[in-house]
Amino acid sequence: MKGALLDRLLAERAAKRPAALVTSLNGGGQSLVTAEETHGDLALPLNVVAAARTALRSDRSGIVEADHSRFFIRVYNPPLRIAVVGAVHIAQALAPMAALAGYEVTVIDPRQAFATESRFPGVRLVTEWPDEALGALRPDRRTAVVTLTHDPKLDDPALEVALRSDAFYIGALGSTRTQAKRLHRLQELGFNQEQLGRIHGPIGLKLGGRAPAEIAIAILAEATQVLHQGEAAEAEAAGAL
Amino acid sequence: MNDDDILEQAARWRSEGKGVALATVVSTWGSSPRPAGSHLAVDQDGAMIGSVSGGCIEGAVVLEAQEAIKSGNPRLLEFGVSDEDAWAVGLACGGRVQVYVEPIE
Numbered sequence: 001m002k003g004a005l006l007d008r009l010l011a012e013r014a015a016k017r018p019a020a021l022v023t024s025l026n027g028g029g030q031s032l033v034t035a036e037e038t039h040g041d042l043a044l045p046l047n048v049v050a051a052a053r054t055a056l057r058s059d060r061s062g063i064v065e066a067d068h069s070r071f072f073i074r075v076y077n078p079p080l081r082i083a084v085v086g087a088v089h090i091a092q093a094l095a096p097m098a099a100l101a102g103y104e105v106t107v108i109d110p111r112q113a114f115a116t117e118s119r120f121p122g123v124r125l126v127t128e129w130p131d132e133a134l135g136a137l138r139p140d141r142r143t144a145v146v147t148l149t150h151d152p153k154l155d156d157p158a159l160e161v162a163l164r165s166d167a168f169y170i171g172a173l174g175s176t177r178t179q180a181k182r183l184h185r186l187q188e189l190g191f192n193q194e195q196l197g198r199i200h201g202p203i204g205l206k207l208g209g210r211a212p213a214e215i216a217i218a219i220l221a222e223a224t225q226v227l228h229q230g231e232a233a234e235a236e237a238a239g240a241l
Numbered sequence: 242m243n244d245d246d247i248l249e250q251a252a253r254w255r256s257e258g259k260g261v262a263l264a265t266v267v268s269t270w271g272s273s274p275r276p277a278g279s280h281l282a283v284d285q286d287g288a289m290i291g292s293v294s295g296g297c298i299e300g301a302v303v304l305e306a307q308e309a310i311k312s313g314n315p316r317l318l319e320f321g322v323s324d325e326d327a328w329a330v331g332l333a334c335g336g337r338v339q340v341y342v343e344p345i346e
Contacts, residue, residue, distance in 0.1 A: 001343050001344075001346070002345075003255055006255075006345055007252065010245075023267075023341065025267065028315045028343070062277050063277075072265070074278050076244065
């Protein structure tokens with residue numbers, strides 16, 4: 001790889017723009033494909049450029065063949081993000097776990113007694129109201145939104161924003177009964193069954209644990225499962241690499 | 242450690258004037274432990290960051306990476322159970338994996 005191309009790739013990463021590095025496994029040349037452009041010394045057949053953009057959408061690296069050559073497409077998508085509403089005990093376990101799993105973590109809680117640096121060392125904390133804070137984050141298809149406060153006046157506004165976004169995972173802490181009441185309130189705000197079906201509640205895979213760290217594992221496990229099921233479906237729809 | 246850590250370390254070694262190579266898993270068959278796209282960056286002295294397997298073939302890949310740094314040419318490696326050399330370097334997990342090793346110029 002040319003040093004200049006590595007620098008370019010690092011610049012795209014820093015700007016959080018998706019980029020795919022295409023390498024000819026026959027000749028060794030390389031070019032970087034972004035949403036609008038390509039850069040590099042490898043002239044790419046148009047169908048390889050299209051395959052690179054498809055690979056970015058399905059987040060799958062792999063080999064394609066074109067013009068009797070093999071090209072390796074390496075996908076570099078912006079990091080996954082998770083917005084955690086409620087700077088509570090479970091969030092204290094979830095924030096470092098999610099960071100280890102590759103998520104950029106934001107913890108949102110307007111209650112400043114909860115959202116403190118000493119409780120969340122090194123974690124990005126936002127103390128605006130959850131709907132404003134989450135709206136500013138613009139959740140996309142690589143963002144998970146998790147509500148943990150149990151308090152409808154904090155959780156519900158966040159869920160409203162999440163439901164209007166492309167967030168790949170939405171989870172809400174609370175019992176089956178709490179979840180039923182929550183869905184009823186959101187229904188009265190005009191959300192239909194299909195939209196409300198996106199909310200995972202009670203949150204997390206059923207692992208059986210009740211300690212905060214165990215619940216955090218169940219949440220992260222569920223988000224991981226939903227993420228990869230979605231990617232597999234997209235890859236299939238796009239014609240898998 | 243994520244992709245950015247690996248790429249940034251590679252860039253840092255390079256800015257320190259060291260020879261650097263990047264190894265990338267390009268295809269896998271069977272139960273190989275790391276998916277296509279997994280990176281291992283290696284400097285001229287054999288320091289490494291990242292992984293291309295569960296630890297089975299990294300030793301061999303580091304040697305190939307140092308050769309690639311010296312020669313300036315990329316190479317495509319294959320490790321698998323059908324390959325006696327692969328047993329020698331210990332890819333005992335039952336899979337097969339192709340690794341592209343390229344010097345960073």
